[in-house]
Amino acid sequence: MQAGTLFYVVGPSGVGKDTLIDEAMKTLGPSGRYVQARRLITRPAGVGEDHEPVSVEAFEALRQEGRFLHHWQAHDLHYGLPIEIVGELEAGRNVLANGSRGAIPDLAGTVDRFVIVEITAPADVVRERLLARGRETPDEIERRLARAVHPLPQDRDVASLVNDTSLEEAVTRLVSILDRYATRLALRRMPIVSAPRHTAYLRQDSAIVDAPAFAGAGRIDITRDDCSVRADVALVEPSKLLRPDEIGLSREAFEALGLPAGALVSIARTPSPKSRTILRRKIAGERLDAGSYETLFGDIVEGRYPDGETAAFLLKAIQSLDADEAIAVAKARCRFGRRIDWGPDIVVDKHSLGGIPGSRITLIVVPIVAAAGLMMPKTSSRAITSAAGTADVMEALCRIDLDACEVARVVRATGGCVAWNGRLNHSVLDDVVNAITRPLALDSNTWSVASILSKKWTAGSTHVVIDMPFGPNAKLKTLEQARDLGRIFERVGAGLGMTVRAFATDGGNAIGNGIGPALELRDVMKILDGAPDAPADLREKALFFATEILSFSPDHANRAKARATAEEILRSGRAKKKLEEIAEAQGKCEPVLPGRFTHVVEAPADGTIGRVDGWHVAGIARRAGAPHDKSAGVNLVAATGQAVGAGEPLYTIHASDIACLERAASEAREQTGITLSSPDTPSSRHRFHPREVSQAPTAT
Numbered sequence: 084m085q086a087g088t089l090f091y092v093v094g095p096s097g098v099g100k101d102t103l104i105d106e107a108m109k110t111l112g113p114s115g116r117y118v119q120a121r122r123l124i125t126r127p128a129g130v131g132e133d134h135e136p137v138s139v140e141a142f143e144a145l146r147q148e149g150r151f152l153h154h155w156q157a158h159d160l161h162y163g164l165p166i167e168i169v170g171e172l173e174a175g176r177n178v179l180a181n182g183s184r185g186a187i188p189d190l191a192g193t194v195d196r197f198v199i200v201e202i203t204a205p206a207d208v209v210r211e212r213l214l215a216r217g218r219e220t221p222d223e224i225e226r227r228l229a230r231a232v233h234p235l236p237q238d239r240d241v242a243s244l245v246n247d248t249s250l251e252e253a254v255t256r257l258v259s260i261l262d263r264y265a266t267r268l269a270l271r272r273m274p275i276v277s278a279p280r281h282t283a284y285l286r287q288d289s290a291i292v293d294a295p296a297f298a299g300a301g302r303i304d305i306t307r308d309d310c311s312v313r314a315d316v317a318l319v320e321p322s323k324l325l326r327p328d329e330i331g332l333s334r335e336a337f338e339a340l341g342l343p344a345g346a347l348v349s350i351a352r353t354p355s356p357k358s359r360t361i362l363r364r365k366i367a368g369e370r371l372d373a374g375s376y377e378t379l380f381g382d383i384v385e386g387r388y389p390d391g392e393t394a395a396f397l398l399k400a401i402q403s404l405d406a407d408e409a410i411a412v413a414k415a416r417c418r419f420g421r422r423i424d425w426g427p428d429i430v431v432d433k434h435s436l437g438g439i440p441g442s443r444i445t446l447i448v449v450p451i452v453a454a455a456g457l458m459m460p461k462t463s464s465r466a467i468t469s470a471a472g473t474a475d476v477m478e479a480l481c482r483i484d485l486d487a488c489e490v491a492r493v494v495r496a497t498g499g500c501v502a503w504n505g506r507l508n509h510s511v512l513d514d515v516v517n518a519i520t521r522p523l524a525l526d527s528n529t530w531s532v533a534s535i536l537s538k539k540w541t542a543g544s545t546h547v548v549i550d551m552p553f554g555p556n557a558k559l560k561t562l563e564q565a566r567d568l569g570r571i572f573e574r575v576g577a578g579l580g581m582t583v584r585a586f587a588t589d590g591g592n593a594i595g596n597g598i599g600p601a602l603e604l605r606d607v608m609k610i611l612d613g614a615p616d617a618p619a620d621l622r623e624k625a626l627f628f629a630t631e632i633l634s635f636s637p638d639h640a641n642r643a644k645a646r647a648t649a650e651e652i653l654r655s656g657r658a659k660k661k662l663e664e665i666a667e668a669q670g671k672c673e674p675v676l677p678g679r680f681t682h683v684v685e686a687p688a689d690g691t692i693g694r695v696d697g698w699h700v701a702g703i704a705r706r707a708g709a710p711h712d713k714s715a716g717v718n719l720v721a722a723t724g725q726a727v728g729a730g731e732p733l734y735t736i737h738a739s740d741i742a743c744l745e746r747a748a749s750e751a752r753e754q755t756g757i758t759l760s761s762p763d764t765p766s767s768r769h770r771f772h773p774r775e776v777s778q779a780p781t782a783t
Contacts, residue, residue: 242263
């Protein structure tokens with residue numbers, strides 16, 4: 084098979100074919116891969132293009148001797164392309180030939196790789212060029228312009244170029260067309276399984292492309308028409324496995340491309356040179372703007388970079404990100420999702436950095452806020468390492484796996500929702516980033532800010548409060564860390580056009596009594612019912628954040644009025660009614676009750692509760708089966724600052740089967756997770772004390 088491509092350039096006189104070919108050859112000729120065919124024409128030398136002049140008799144003699152690959156007649160002249168072109172094609176060189184569109188059918192089957200390049204130009208441009216050439220009268224030019232144009236064959240590869248710009252730009256476009264078609268490779272299915280990734284194979288000595296360069300450039304796109312596939316590249320030593328003009332695809336890649344063996348396909352390096360330049364700039368320590376991050380994120384999501392380069396970029400970006408660049412990252416992330424327009428000027432949300440067992444305020448805050456008339460489309464996560472996430476607790480009451488349409492229906496009907504974010508805020512970019520950063524233990528709170536707020540922006544939120552617990556087992560260890568991050572939250576939020584308020588909260592102890600979905604739901608319902616034994620710290624935290632959210636509304640002149648509204652909605656039962664309304668809209672189920680098998684963990688001695696290690700107690704709840712078993716968990720009986728006697732209950736473990744209960748009880752016997760101080764040591768009962776990051780803004 085001939086590895087070279089014959090580019091047959093056609094177009095009416097005056098469109099600039101000869102000039103474009105000559106200029107393109109100045110760029111392509113030095114590579115040794117392109118040659119220009121010198122036509123034989125029965126026309127004197129010095130007239131028109133550089134050609135081989137011959138007489139009519141000599142032309143006929145050459146024709147009879149078979150010295151032409153192709154010949155035709157036009158304008159009372161004979162034209163011929165020499166047979167030596169075949170040798171150039173067999174040697175892998177590409178040939179540019181000035182041809183005639185009317186003679187194209189005679190070329191059928193004469194060469195293996197054949198591309199028609201059609202050059203056109205607007206009639207007024209052609210007229211001006213023909214007049215300047217001075218070979219024809221104005222009447223002859225008009226007759227030429229009026230001639231009918233032969234249609235190009237439908238079964239041939241055709242590339243079109245309109246030559247109506249500067250010469251430099253037109254040549255650049257022509258060179259790009261030629262390079263794209265000249266580097267096409269014949270497709271071959273390799274007897275190789277490469278799941279789950281696609282793999283392409285190039286001959287190390289390929290006559291068509293620089294195979295080692297492609298192998299070192301990450302992944303490549305293999306395309307033809309509307310078919311494409313992306314693949315890693317491996318090199319094959321010269322052998323019968325693959326011809327120099329072929330590209331092999333693994334079974335999965337071949338099937339995904341959907342083209343027959345032998346089809347000519349184009350390959351392109353991914354990512355683009357521009358993208359690589361941006362990546363190198365970041366690795367070198369430069370700052371990037373939102374547009375640059377968008378380019379890189381797009382290529383990362385598309386799998387254009389090998390994992391090593393992506394890891395190098397993320398390492399540098401995560402370690403060096405400051406507040407200003409976090410805004411650029413957030414803006415770039417926002418461009419990967421369409422923002423939901425809910426309608427109202429104020430759409431509220433809250434987010435917690437988590438890590439505090441029992442702090443299930445969302446199921447209280449959302450109904451208070453929605454009952455007050457603000458729209459709060461809340462999406463929440465399931466537990467990953469804890470005994471319950473907000474979504475797990477809500478799932479003990481109703482359905483949470485809503486799609487976007489269902490969320491819109493629920494929110495527009497009730498004013499709020501508490502849905503699982505797994506079907507709604509899923510980020511392909513996060514999937515790729517997490518797959519690389521988690522094994523390398525790369526983490527950045529600032530990077531997380533950009534991720535969190537870009538999702539809030541995409542979800543249509545305009546006003547957001549952030550809960551930032553700090554403590555020994557929280558993500559943020561100190562008050563100062565929480566305040567610093569809070570300022571970044573507020574600054575990045577402002578950069579996205581959002582109003583964000585961040586609050587540092589004490590995360591040294593568990594909040595509420597229950598740890599585990601059913602038990603945390605029971606705490607929520609006690610607060611909504613106004614029960615006397617409802618956990619006061621959970622109630623206070625919920626009211627605080629509900630107040631902050633309500634104060635965004637112009638209906639509340641100050642926080643005092645917002646607080647009064649929140650308390651009235653809770654006390655009157657309107658909050659409970661709203662939660663029931665939301666649950667019905669999402670798909671209410673029979674509420675899950677705490678597990679029927681129980682084990683009481685008792686105080687080993689007299690003392691005062693000094694600290695409740697929420698993480699350890701949550702671990703016991705997980706041993707009992709939480710969060711997958713929604714009935715499993717731990718119910719705290721004793722609270723911080725409370726005096727207890729030896730043998731008195733500290734907490735009760737709930738489970739739905741004996742084996743899980745025994746595992747949890749065994750761990751509790753080794754360590755309860757509750758610190759006892761001397762009975763004479765004074766200690767204050769734990770209360771919720773939020774710390775504002777900055778001076779609280781006035782209500783808007």
